[in-house]
Amino acid sequence: MASTAFQIIAFVLTFLGLMLLHAATVSNYWKYSTSAKNIITSSWISEGLWRSCVATSFGSVQCKTFSSLLSLETYLQVCRALMIISLISGMCGILLSLLGMKCTQLGSTSENTKIKISITGGVIFILGGLSSMIAVSWYAAQVTTQFFDSLYGGIKYELGTALFVGWAGSLLSILGGIFLTCSGCKEKHRSQKYDYAVAQRTNKSRIYIKKSEKVVPVQDYV
Template identity: 60%
Template sequence: MSAVLELTGFVLTLGGWVVIGATLKNSYWKVSTVHGSVITSSSLYENLWHSCAEDSIGISNCRAFDTLLALPAYIQACRALMITSLILGMCGTLLTLLGLKCTQLGSNSENAKSKIAMLGGMVFILAGLSSMVAISWYAERITAQFFDSFYGGTKYELGYALYLGWAGSLLSILGGIFLTCSACKEKHRDYKYAATRQGKDARIYIKQSETVTSAKDYV
């Protein structure tokens, strides 16, 4: 059962990592709203790297952000968190591959593999939390500007890339929890087996001692 839980966790985390990578590349993190706007023939959309404009016939023109230092602090922080999430996801994938019981990579010890799989699960949880914080922070800024009546710039709505990122973060966190639980379950089974084995050996020793004592009394 723990092997099934472990394999399920790995599939979820791997899928979450891929979705988070697709989110970072996606251009539709925020889309200009038509609410209260007079001009609806064109739309604006942005992500962490560039801003684009699309006209009514579907032709887009994108402009990359010129300099890092001129960007708002929250965009710089979101960039760092998303890249950190991808790096952690890559490390978690390598660790989990080494810790899977169905692979011959790394150590052949079941206890060592369980520890490596648990470490991989924790790394994936951190990766999911990192991307979750970045996406939620970005979404909070969009909603704050949208409902601010004194904000004079272009107002945006949440793009579908944010929902994609939330889904990827949840998959990564859930898969990491599965991996950690499977490793804990395997470790608990090993401890229980060791305790049972120790108790059985103790009973055998006591029985042998009683047999020797009985033999001495008979003599």
């Protein structure tokens, strides 16, 4: 019962992490900049992985998708790839964790097979969380480097809300994956211990039966 509850908690954490990572991936607020000379004429510029947006204090918002993939900076292309990998890993991990739960039954799947599936799902979640963590941290490092560089002549941005959402989603995915992997390893150890105990009792029973056998001598009658 405790193991099932542990698996459910791990599944909830990883599911929430996947939702946060999805929200961060499609968000346009990975970085932002504001030019606020006064409240009336203030404007905001924000960028994400896929497009940039300009908003004014009058409520108008205009967004433009990045037209060319090859013209983008290297770190932006890598961050895109890592976030997509984390989302795909999260979806695969969700499927495997559902199949590996003790409270689910699919055909005649053995207990050892479900344990292996659960451990595999946990490892996939950890790898996906690490991928998104690298992407978000690298992007944040680029923003802060440009912001504090006195020789940088472009627009200086600040950290957007999507970065913090991405960090939270990465931590939840890694934490849920660790919980799921530890739960599977614990069940595997318990299963091996139970099999060893059963084997020991079987061997003792066989020895007892052999000892209890009586040999009846054959007597010759003349």
